[in-house]
């Protein structure tokens with residue numbers, strides 16, 4: 001076990017922590033966040049739909065299905081009855097994959113206190129509507145303040161106590177500005193912060209959430225090129241140009257470019273694009289090695305949100321009129337039957353562009369068909 005370097009440190013204003021928090025979703029990230037809250041001294045109850053998982057949390061402080069070999073704080077209690085988990089909770093975190101956020105938020109709205117803040121911890125954009133996860137939840141949660149938690153946070157490392165940082169974002173009301181210590185963002189950040197977890201706050205939900213959705217798609221791209229045998233230069237190019245796509249979409253939707261340079265943007269992008277611990281990167285890698293989709297992850301049903309996000313992100317970009325060439329390439333391979341080598345060769349051979357894109361310059365000297373064909377052959 002690695003001991004966090006800050007063990008024993010006390011945290012200012014911890015009295016403004018929430019005393020009771022409900023975590024909805026007992027997968028890997030829900031369990032890791034619940035463990036983080038419990039470790040901070042918050043009374044934490046976690047809801048899951050699988051009785052076996054919940055029984056194991058209660059009887060053995062483990063969730064071996066989602067976080068094998070990780071010992072959870074003994075104060076964490078598990079429940080399959082959502083009304084029990086939300087009863088008396090001062091705040092709630094919803095931590096299920098993005099396609100389930102709407103359904104789960106609707107159920108939460110039946111049981112949660114009428115004003116409690118709810119943080120969405122899923123990364124994605126809703127298919128069809130193009131809504132951010134907090135916008136989806138907002139439609140289901142009546143008057144409750146809705147925010148999110150996002151950042152470079154592999155669940156297992158977080159649960160093992162490796163120092164980890166993330167951003168908590170909620171809209172800041174006029175009152176929050178007068179008394180920031182009372183705002184849901186600050187109180188939840190304080191509730192999560194402990195010797196191995198440090199939370200920052202933001203009011204830029206668009207910037208934070210676009211980071212989480214776009215990085216999923218860029219990680220698939222990085223995995224594909226790594227799987228095809230390319231190395232660090234290629235990955236660095238995709239990360240950097242992926243960041244440019246993230247920044248353009250966030251700004252087009254009203255987010256701030258500085259947010260994209262933070263934990264939920266470049267932080268998560270660099271983490272997810274660097275390691276096959278990421279399910280998105282791992283999928284890309286297997287496809288890049290020529291493994292058929294159905295046979296990836298040995299045929300196991302692993303949630304890879306970048307697959308759906310490739311469509312939802314590019315749909316949104318097309319709607320607001322910005323180009324996202326890497327995300328479009330991933331979409332064309334995953335959903336439109338494009339051949340991986342040819343699609344990346346086309347991406348590479350695009351006309352020269354300006355960096356940054358704000359210069360709005362394009363030098364129209366596309367590569368020849370022969371160049372594209374030879375590049376495609378190298379990647380395949």
Ligand SMILES: NC(=O)C1=CN([C@@H]2O[C@H](COP(=O)(O)OP(=O)(O)OC[C@H]3O[C@@H](n4cnc5c(N)ncnc54)[C@H](OP(=O)(O)O)[C@@H]3O)[C@@H](O)[C@H]2O)C=CC1
Pocket residue numbers: 025026027028029030048049050066095096097098100103104121122123124153154155156303305
């Ligand atoms: N894992 C990570 O490192 C991180 C994940 N995230 C984000 O967290 C979110 C959750 O991912 P993660 O925990 O990893 O996923 P997991 O696959 O580990 O777990 C998902 C959990 O959600 C439950 N679930 C799925 N659909 C529903 C539903 N309709 N109703 C109730 N429960 C449901 C699953 O239940 P069951 O097991 O019964 O199917 C499972 O407990 C994702 O959006 C991901 O991007 C964010 C940061 C880090």
Ligand SMILES: O=C(CO)COP(=O)(O)O
Pocket residue numbers: 123151152153154155216219268271272277278279280281305
């Ligand atoms: O979001 C994550 C880390 O911050 C987890 O990424 P994956 O969903 O690709 O596993």
